[in-house]
Amino acid sequence: MTEFPSVSWHEKGEVRTAPWRSGSDLPPPKRVVIADDHMKASVAYHLACEGTAILWRGDFQNARQLLVALARRIDEPHKGKKQTVAEAERLTSIASSLPLSADEFHRYRLMQSQRARKLGMLLLPFDADFRIPLRRAPDVQQACTEAYGKATMPFIASLRELLGIIGAHEWRTKGVEVPVLSARIHPHYGVFAPIRAEYVDLVAAAPLPPVLLETPARGVAFDIGTGTGVLSALLAKRGVARVIAAERDARAVACARDNIALLKLDAQVEVQQVDLYPNGCAALIVCNPPWIPARPVSPLEHAVYDPESSMLRGFLNGLVAHLDPDGEGWLLLSDLGEHFGLRTRSELLELIDAAGLVVFDRIETRPHHPRVADVSDPLHAARQAEVTSLWRLRVRK
Known part of the structure; x- marks a missing residue:
């Protein structure tokens, strides 16, 4: 009970308390009311906006419908004519001619954080075995075990968090198709899924270092921050004899x-838990750090946000010590941070130069995920201009 913060509420004339669980490290709500199927969406919206959480005692499916109604009210707080696609395109055209400032990006993140906080105000009870004691509640035991570990006690969590856990379980079960692997990668809860294929395609297309091909039996590659292991698996499929997948x-x-076991690549790929670099040197060192130099506000955001470019700096500054002679470092990086006003191209090049490295080639691609075409996205102009690059680096002679 002491491992988790607690949440308290009044019910049936007494004060009740239960552990609070949040994969995003959100604090427990300070005010909680009990509600069931009779609560109207307008009342729930008012409570969520003022910071009062709602502990649900009604039908589970009705709770899901209430969450959808809350999202609709949060996203469209003012009545009136909805913006047309043509109007959105016109505003995007205007915005695309203007640089996006870091302040604007941070305001957008604040807006998203406030939205998540409000939607997180609809709470569910969980029994000690991860069962939900509500009518028409699904069986979420396996999904919760994957996210939380072994069940030990009853607790309270938000419905929004549960839906994320269910979604992660479904991704893990069915996997993500990676065409260049001709296989599926199965992401776990809290691990960044390779749903954006462009950086994987870049690694599939880039020519391997000659030194790696000249001595294939002894060739070693490092994959720094391997995540799901997708890039390590790809390097092994491309014929690299030994890959060390490093992850903290x-x-x-x-x-x-x-994933490496499912792909039967254990003989080629070794996964090591290390802070950044494994011991030794390699002919090829690949890193796909978080692309946006900003502070994550939850553990799940560490795959996207790299505060003060700390992982990027660590990778670059360690290359000289860990590259074999004539070896290559491959940096996979989107320029979204530049479009968001968070980092300039000259700052990136200065980091590379200060680490004793030179850029001898760069392979580029543009994203083709659905959000690029979403003109209603406030960050649409930046996403449309985005370029993902594979920077081929060598030690400066």
Whole structure:
């Protein structure tokens, strides 16, 4: 009980308390009311906006419908004519001619954080075995075990968090198709899924270092921050004799090991839990760090946000010590941070130069995921201009 913060509420004339669980490390709500199927969406919206959480005692499916109604009210707080696609395109055209400032990006993140906080105000009770004691509640035991570990006690969590856990379980079960692997990768809860294929395609297309091909029996590659293990698997499929997949997050280590085993690549790929670099040197060192230099506000955001470019700096600054002579470092990086006003191209080049490295080639691609075409996205102009690059680096002679 002491491992988790607690949430308290009044019910049936007494004060009740239960552990609070949040994969996003959100604090427990300070005010909680009990509600069931009779609560109207307008009342729930008012409570959520003022910071009062709603502990649900009604039908589970009705709770899901209430969450949808809350999202609709949060996203469209003012009545009136909805913006047309043509109007959105016109505003995007205007915005695309203007640089997006870092302040604007941070305001957008604040807006998203406030939205998540309000939607997180609809709470569910969980029994000690991860069962939900509500009518028409689904069986979420396996999904919760994957996210939380072994069940030990009853607790309270938000419905929004549960839906994320269910979604992660479905991704893990069916996997993500990776065409260049001709296989599926199965992401675990809390591990970044390779749903954006462009960086994987870049690694599939880039020519391997000659030194790696000249001595294939002794060739070694490092994959720094391996995540699901997708890039390590791809390098092994391309014929690299030995790949060390380095990762510090325990969830990602378990995920990468599972994927490598499923792909039957254990003989070529070794997953190590290390802070950044494994011991030794390699002919090829690949890193796909978080692309946006901003502070994550939850553990799940560490795959996207790299505060003060710390992982990027660590990768670049360690290359000289860990590259074989004539070896290559491959940096996979989107320029979204530049479009968001968070980092300039000259700052990136200065980091590369200060690490004693030179850029001798760069392979580019543009994203083709659905959000690029979403003109209603406030960040649409930046996403449309985005370029993902594979920077081929060598030690400066």
